[in-house]
Amino acid sequence: MSSEPWGRVDEQGTVYVRTADGERVVGSWQAGSPEEALAYFERKYQGLAAEIALLEHRVRKTDLATKDAQTALDHLRAQVVEAHAVGDLESLAKRLDTLTGEIETRQNERKLAKAKAQDETRTAKEKLVAEAEQLAESTQWREAGDRLRALVDIWKGLPRLDRKSDDELWHRFSHARSVFSKHRKAHFATLDSEREQARAVKEKLVAQAEALSSSTEWGDTAAAYRDLMTSWKAAGRAQRDAEEELWARFRSAQDVFFQARSATFSERDAEQGENQKLKEALLTEAEAILPITDLKAAKVALRGVNERWEAIGHVPRDAKPKLDARLNAVERAIREAEEAEWQRSNPEARARATGMTSLLQSAVDKLQGELEKARAAGNASKVAKLENELAGRQALLDQALKSLQEFSG
Structure with missing residues (x-):
């Protein structure tokens, strides 16, 4: 018979393991010496201990799922209870008990972490919803629209809550975006309507200007063009593309008329030379308006310049483009200042x-x-x-x- 601290082999080759409850038969050995029998069953014990060590590592050092860890632990516990091995089986059972507590602790920690993450996500989404609902009433169309799009991206980056809560918050969030979109569409629809009305008025003015372009009633037609210009300014602005096109046609019609008048009065070169000097003086006066510090005064001054400009009459044809370009530069500066003033005085x-x-x-x-x-x-x-x-x-x-x-x- 051979014996070790944790087991023995009797004369018949029966192998026993010693436990706190007494000896238990774990197998029999007929193929060799008792020492070889004990060594074989001790190796089986070591293999079981190695499996437990591996599970300990996975529980403590990896993100092994709680369910998988518990399944592996239950399997090893059954193996320890019924183990056909020689060794300190009680110590293995205690290690498994310790793992049971660690798995439960880890499960609780994960539940708490998940609950905390859900609370943080809920808070974050509620803040997004509150901001979206506030932006829904904004009239800062570009800024608010950009921010709402950014909020959608932030929302997409957040985890989901439980279905009911997530759906309720998303419904509020989506509704706020819809309200803003509806208000913005209504605003621009009104603006488009106003610009369309301005376009229709200016198309009629252009048609009148083009009809007058062939007139030879020089004085009356020049006055009619001044009246058309006054109506043009009072009509408001059309869409940018339409505004530029109509303005080009309007000015082109004027140019046709005044060029024809200039051709007719070409024999008056001396008078036109004097007109050029007068217009150059007016340009000096107009350019002194810049830079604009008082828009109202600048408009009054330019209106006076324009009125006197028209009253002076034609200048030599080769001088006209340069003179017009200088006056146009002043007019353009005032239009830009008007636009800036409108933006500032919303x-x-x-x-x-x-x-x-x-x-x-x-x-x-x-x-x-x-x-x-x-x-x-x-x-x-x-x-x-x-x-x-x-x-x-x-x-x-x-x-x-x-x-x-x-x-x-």
Whole structure:
């Protein structure tokens, strides 16, 4: 008979393992010595220990799924209980017990992490929805539209919540985008309608200008062109492409007329030479308008220049393009300044700034009244609190007044 601390082999070749509950038969050995029998069953024990060590590594060092870890552990526990091996089986069982606790802890940690991630995702999506709902009422069409598109990209990068919550938040988010899109379409539809009306009016003006281009009634026709120009300016702007095309036709019709008049009066070269000098003086006066610091005064000045320009009459044909180009440069600068002024004096933005200023002024007046009463009552703590509140509101009011001044500057 051969014996080791964890097992023995009797005379019949039966192999036993020693456990806390006593000996248990794990097999028999007839092919060699008892020592070889124990060595064989000890190797089976070592193989089982190696499998447990591998599972320990996977649980502690990898992202092995909890379900897979538990399945592997249950399989090894069954093997340990019924193991046909010689060794410290109790220590293997204890290691598996330890792993059971670690797997449960890891499962709980993952649940907590998942819950935290879901809470963070919910908070992030609720913020996106709140911002989208605020942007839905914006009239800053380009800026708000760009931001809403950016919010969609951010949303797509976030994990999903449970289906019900995710669908509810997405419905609000999508609805906000739809509201903004509807408002923007309505705005530009109105703008397009106004520009279409301007285009229709200017097409009629162009038709009249082109009909007059062959007239030989020099004085009356020149006056008619001045009236057409006044109507042109009052008609508003069409779409940019249409505006440029119609303006080119309008000016071309004028040029045809005035070139014809110039050809007819070619014998008046001396008079036209004097006209050139007068127009050059007007150009010096017109160019002195630049740079524009007072748009209203600049428009009045240029209107006076234009009126006198038309009244002077023709200049030599070879001088006309250069003179016209110089005057056109001044006209273009004023048109650009008008466009910039319109952008700066946007009535919607002015109304918002005025409303905010009024609200803040009312708040400041109210706080000042309350502060005076608190001082009169000798309530020091309330005085301090009101002073702090008043300082904050006054700062906001000062900023609002500054912004409002920019509209009226």
